[in-house]
Amino acid sequence: MLYAILCYHSEDVVGSWTKEEDDAVMARLAVVHEKLAREGRLGPVARLLPTTAATTLRKDQDPPLVLDGPFAETKEQLLGFYLVEGGSLEEILDTARDLAAANPGGAYEIRPVGVYHPGGGKP
Amino acid sequence: MTDIAWIEAAVAGARPKAISALLRYFRDLDIAEEAFQEACLKALALWPQKGPPRDPTAWLIFVGRNAAIDVVRRRSREAELPDEAVLSDLGDAEASLADRLDDAHYRDDILRLLFICCHPDLSATQQIALALRIVSGLTVPQIAHAFLVSEAAMEQRITRAKSRIAKAGVPFETPGPVERSERLAAVATMIYLVFNEGYSAPSVEGARARLCDEAIRLARLLLRLFPAEPEIMGLAALMLLQHSRLEARFDEDGALILLDDQDRALWNGAMIAEGLALIDKAMRHRRPGPYLIQAAIAALHARATRPEETDWQQIDLLYATLEHLQPSPVVTLNRAVAVSKVAGPAAALAMIEPLATPLGNYFHYYGLVGHLLLQLDRPAEARLAFDRAISLARTPAEAAHIRSHLDRLAAEAAPKAIAASAR
Numbered sequence: 001m002l003y004a005i006l007c008y009h010s011e012d013v014v015g016s017w018t019k020e021e022d023d024a025v026m027a028r029l030a031v032v033h034e035k036l037a038r039e040g041r042l043g044p045v046a047r048l049l050p051t052t053a054a055t056t057l058r059k060d061q062d063p064p065l066v067l068d069g070p071f072a073e074t075k076e077q078l079l080g081f082y083l084v085e086g087g088s089l090e091e092i093l094d095t096a097r098d099l100a101a102a103n104p105g106g107a108y109e110i111r112p113v114g115v116y117h118p119g120g121g122k123p
Numbered sequence: 124m125t126d127i128a129w130i131e132a133a134v135a136g137a138r139p140k141a142i143s144a145l146l147r148y149f150r151d152l153d154i155a156e157e158a159f160q161e162a163c164l165k166a167l168a169l170w171p172q173k174g175p176p177r178d179p180t181a182w183l184i185f186v187g188r189n190a191a192i193d194v195v196r197r198r199s200r201e202a203e204l205p206d207e208a209v210l211s212d213l214g215d216a217e218a219s220l221a222d223r224l225d226d227a228h229y230r231d232d233i234l235r236l237l238f239i240c241c242h243p244d245l246s247a248t249q250q251i252a253l254a255l256r257i258v259s260g261l262t263v264p265q266i267a268h269a270f271l272v273s274e275a276a277m278e279q280r281i282t283r284a285k286s287r288i289a290k291a292g293v294p295f296e297t298p299g300p301v302e303r304s305e306r307l308a309a310v311a312t313m314i315y316l317v318f319n320e321g322y323s324a325p326s327v328e329g330a331r332a333r334l335c336d337e338a339i340r341l342a343r344l345l346l347r348l349f350p351a352e353p354e355i356m357g358l359a360a361l362m363l364l365q366h367s368r369l370e371a372r373f374d375e376d377g378a379l380i381l382l383d384d385q386d387r388a389l390w391n392g393a394m395i396a397e398g399l400a401l402i403d404k405a406m407r408h409r410r411p412g413p414y415l416i417q418a419a420i421a422a423l424h425a426r427a428t429r430p431e432e433t434d435w436q437q438i439d440l441l442y443a444t445l446e447h448l449q450p451s452p453v454v455t456l457n458r459a460v461a462v463s464k465v466a467g468p469a470a471a472l473a474m475i476e477p478l479a480t481p482l483g484n485y486f487h488y489y490g491l492v493g494h495l496l497l498q499l500d501r502p503a504e505a506r507l508a509f510d511r512a513i514s515l516a517r518t519p520a521e522a523a524h525i526r527s528h529l530d531r532l533a534a535e536a537a538p539k540a541i542a543a544s545a546r
Binding site: 010011012013014015016017018019021049050051052053055066067068069075104105 | 128129132133135136137140178179180336340343344346347350351356359393396397400401404407
């Protein structure tokens with residue numbers, strides 16, 4: 001089964017990392033990514049730009065309303081996500097623990113994926 | 124990451140919100156800073172054992188406030204406060220405090236804190252130093268290093284700035300919409316000052332270059348609080364796009380490399396992406412201000428994968444709009460670069476010749492005049508302009524850049540001289 005691992009962390013904290021600290025976290029994460037890739041379990045991975053770059057389309061009205069900023073004002077923000085193949089929740093939790101050891105602080109929300117289209121878009 | 128590193132990151136992230144909330148309670152910058160310091164010490168002592176609190180910012184504000192009340196009361200020999208165990212056991216108090224500190228509150232608190240730093244009585248250097256010390260939390264040695272002055276001198280500069288502010292009185296009432304937008308504009312200017320202090324640093328390395336990162340951080344902070352302000356988006360985008368070229372701006376000897384000669388592969392793609400995204404958002408508001416226009420100009424450079432692909436026509440138009448919004452000889456000077464590409468060096472030179480008086484002491488003026496004269500094949504006049512530019516250079520990198528042109532001129536002149544003497 002495919003799982004989404006949604007990465008939440010305080011943007012204030014992540015934003016106050018120096019470049020060296022940021023690079024160190026990314027280097028530690030890369031080790032986990034390589035392991036997952038070797039196991040053939042790693043799907044798309046994304047690190048999102050800061051929420052200041054976000055725009056929200058409220059579609060509960062017609063025409064939809066375009067708002068500057070992220071959907072929700074929260075203490076911790078959605079900063080990125082993984083798609084990872086896993087045989088069970090336990091296996092995915094182990095993966096998330098590996099990622100957490102490389103990048104402590106904040107939280108991972110683990111969500112099984114219902115529909116998945118790899119798509120053909122080129123970033 | 125160790126406990127200490129994690130706590131330091133959390134504390135650094137919480138700093139602007141926490142200090143500005145504490146400033147609202149105590150209406151005194153020194154007490155607010157002391158209170159925050161106390162709270163940080165308690166965090167270092169308590170968080171490793173108890174684990175991090177749910178909302179570190181609210182925790183620091185709550186504990187800092189109690190610590191400072193303690194100090195204030197001790198000073199006035201009043202009743203004792205509950206002991207630390209009670210203070211540390213925050214429980215419901217933390218949640219209710221977090222509720223009260225909604226984002227609207229933080230918004231005006233942080234704006235006030237930033238606005239205090241750009242008090243008109245303070246010089247630009249004092250504003251920058253104060254913002255870096257109080258809001259960004261840089262240490263006095265770090266700031267002193269960035270400004271190439273002694274720690275004692277910087278300490279004194281900051282102390283003087285603070286006492287000026289204390290005398291002037293801090294505006295504590297909640298600002299109305301007009302005041303709020305005036306404060307935003309003043310703060311935006313101050314943030315750009317911080318950025319330029321870093322951007323004009325003579326090299327990539329060193330404490331001053333870090334000021335660019337701090338300025339971008341401050342702009343993002345402001346933008347999170349005021350997400351629908353196109354000029355703040357423009358300011359953030361402008362700084363991101365300029366800073367994206369950091370690694371490409373200097374050669375190994377520390378000499379400046381002009382935009383046309385930079386290795387564009389060294390430009391920071393993530394910063395460019397963020398800058399372009401912010402410009403896209405800001406353009407939707409359809410009321411471009413000076414920062415947004417400057418960002419749009421920087422974006423046209425960023426979008427060109429090779430210098431020849433630069434859309435100079437569009438850059439010329441944007442500078443024309445900027446001249447209209449914010450007339451200044453420096454803007455005209457910048458526009459002349461675009462004009463030289465679109466209409467040729469003669470048109471550009473004609474455009475900037477009247478600026479010799481207002482820009483008579485400006486390094487870049489004579490640099491550009493020299494370049495245009497060179498393109499027009501007037502080497503003797505070009506040499507005079509370059510000599511003038513060197514005498515006005517503020518950094519070794521600027522001087523070295525002009526010297527390379529003079530050297531090239533000399534090298535080109537030499538064979539001609541030999542040819543002439545042979546004749």
